[in-house]
Amino acid sequence: MRYLLDTHVLLWSRASPERLSPEAVRLLQSTDNTLYVSMATLWECAIKVCIGTLALPDGFFRIVANDYELLDIELAHLEATLQLPLLHRDPFDRLLVTQARLGGLTLVTRDSNVIRYEVPVVEA
Numbered sequence: 777m778r779y780l781l782d783t784h785v786l787l788w789s790r791a792s793p794e795r796l797s798p799e800a801v802r803l804l805q806s807t808d809n810t811l812y813v814s815m816a817t818l819w820e821c822a823i824k825v826c827i828g829t830l831a832l833p834d835g836f837f838r839i840v841a842n843d844y845e846l847l848d849i850e851l852a853h854l855e856a857t858l859q860l861p862l863l864h865r866d867p868f869d870r871l872l873v874t875q876a877r878l879g880g881l882t883l884v885t886r887d888s889n890v891i892r893y894e895v896p897v898v899e900a
Contacts, residue, residue: 779803780812780847780876782885783820783868785900786840787830800884800900813844814875820868847875864889 781789788795789804796804803809818837824830833839840846849871856874857867864870866889873893876883882896891897 777803777808778810778812778879778881779898780814780872780879780881780883781817781844782872782883782887782890782900783817784886785884786813786817786844787821788900790836790839796900797886799898803884803898811844812847812879812881813840814847814872815849816868816871816875818846847879849875852878860893863892 785796785800793801793804804811818840821830821832821836825832853871853874856878857870860870860873864887869885869887869890872883872885873890873895875881876895882898883890884898884900885891886900891899
């Protein structure tokens, strides 16, 4: 299976995996799965570090690049966000929804607003 990790899932998986559901932990540990992290997620993390709401270990972005498949932001993803209903105003989450849809990925999240979109989800 192919999974796209929401930002909080990526962070929890690295720093506090006990916050994740047993199902999320299993899929993250399975070598049968391909795990994707969006460049939008890394961008969101960088913004939060810059404004002082998130601290990351040195080399975090390189570690993520080595451990996960990175998903670039494409024009089609941006265009697809224009078609989403405004169930959620977070631009990063909206982009993850479109990336999951267009890429045939299952989104791993605990965000109840994201779960409202018609996209395959595993609740984290």
